[in-house]
Amino acid sequence: MPDTPIRALVVDDETDVQFLFTQKFRREVRKGVLEFVFATSGEEALEKLRHGEAADVVMVLSDINMPGMSGLELLTAIRKEFPDLQVYMVTAYDDGKLETTALQSGARGYITKPIDFSTLKNEVFGLEAA
Numbered sequence: 001m002p003d004t005p006i007r008a009l010v011v012d013d014e015t016d017v018q019f020l021f022t023q024k025f026r027r028e029v030r031k032g033v034l035e036f037v038f039a040t041s042g043e044e045a046l047e048k049l050r051h052g053e054a055a056d057v058v059m060v061l062s063d064i065n066m067p068g069m070s071g072l073e074l075l076t077a078i079r080k081e082f083p084d085l086q087v088y089m090v091t092a093y094d095d096g097k098l099e100t101t102a103l104q105s106g107a108r109g110y111i112t113k114p115i116d117f118s119t120l121k122n123e124v125f126g127l128e129a130a
Contacts, residue, residue, distance in 0.1 A: 005035040006125055009054045011045040011062040011074065012038075012090070024117040028127060042069030046077055049085075057085070059124070061111070064091040064098065072105060079106040088124060090115065 028034040039045035048054035064071035
């Protein structure tokens with residue numbers, strides 16, 4: 001178990017995502033293994049990364065389709081300003097072209113909804129799925 005929690009920023013314009021992540025990872029959060037910061041837009045995510053509570057996150061999981069700044073635009077901005085952050089794109093659309101674009105733009109991975117949380121625990125966070 002890591003000494004400090006893995007801090008992840010989850011970016012999605014659908015507010016139920018926060019509840020879903022909080023529920024699915026409640027054990028890991030309670031044990032201090034994971035911490036989540038949430039943003040409902042790309043703009044809010046960048047603001048939190050630059051100045052706020054997400055200044056020390058190591059990973060970003062971002063929806064692709066959001067009003068305003070898209071997830072791909074956010075990915076480009078993060079790659080420029082925070083090149084060491086791991087960014088995973090999340091989408092309801094299993095689109096090979098979109099996946100290729102995301103990966104070529106610097107995404108670490110491409111996750112389709114509905115999210116398989118045991119795969120997310122194991123492959124993204126490097127934790128044993130309970």
